[in-house]
Amino acid sequence: MKSIKFIYILLPILFLSLLTTSCSNDDDDDYDPIITSEVDGLTKIQDITNATHTIELFNIEGNFYTGYNKISMRLKDNATNSYIEDASFSWMPKMQMPTMQHSCPKSAISKALGKNTVFEGYIIYQMTNTDGSGWSITINYTIDGVEYTANDTITVIQNDNQNVTSFMGSDDNRYIISLIQPNDPIIGINDLMVSVHKMETMMSFPVVEDYTITLDPRMPGMGNHSSPNNTDLSYNVSDTMYHANLSLTMTGYWVLNLKLMNANDDLLKGEDVTEENTQSSLYLELEF
Structure with missing residues (x-):
């Protein structure tokens, strides 16, 4: 009889304990893991x-x-x-x-x-x-x-490499070009993405649309050689950025030589890389 009474007393306590634990877990689930x-x-x-x-x-x-x-x-x-x-x-x-x-x-x-x-x-x-x-x-x-x-x-x-450049174009407008991708360059074809903005006022820098940027990557420390299968940068209306294929054939320090042309194909900044001119005045840097 004593054991039966003990069970009757114990059961409500166990039930209350389980209920309390269940409620506590529910509260934890509703808390803020998200x-x-x-x-x-x-x-x-x-x-x-x-x-x-x-x-x-x-x-x-x-x-x-x-x-x-x-x-x-x-x-x-x-x-x-x-x-x-x-x-x-x-x-x-x-x-x-x-x-x-x-x-x-x-x-x-x-x-x-x-x-x-x-x-x-x-x-x-x-x-x-x-x-x-x-x-x-x-x-x-x-x-x-x-x-x-x-x-x-x-x-x-200050970033170690020149990943952004601000310059005056031949049209007397100031532009800002910034490197966005690749974040983790690889040997091979990389997705190159840059932004182009124009300084409208000291406080306003709208996106520049439908320009063209030529691309000529070079390795100054390796005879200034280039790489195959690069493409020029073109404007993408969906993300308002400029995209191209960037071919990197080895690790090291690269200069991305650029030329900026407006929608009428007028040259605004930059030069071709030649034996006499080893680097464009418009460029970004990348090292990996």
């Missing part, structure tokens, strides 16, 4: 805060560099520590020079594909100070019709 995993593989660059929100900036490297920077961001409510899924953004990077300030090429900001809380875009820093200083960024955003702003200084590190 929110956390949405920035897997990315490194935080910095937080930009105001009184109500924190904007988290990420990329793969964890730093801004001269040239093309793909940037991911999340917006956190400071009061609830929850991430906001619906918001619209714009940004304005600025570099302060001794007598003036200017911006740089930048994209619109949109929701990252397949993400709930991550937004993304790109910024192309065409220059920086030797210590990485001089740049700041202002981010404006709207949530449920309410407008907010946040800003802070940022550090932009």
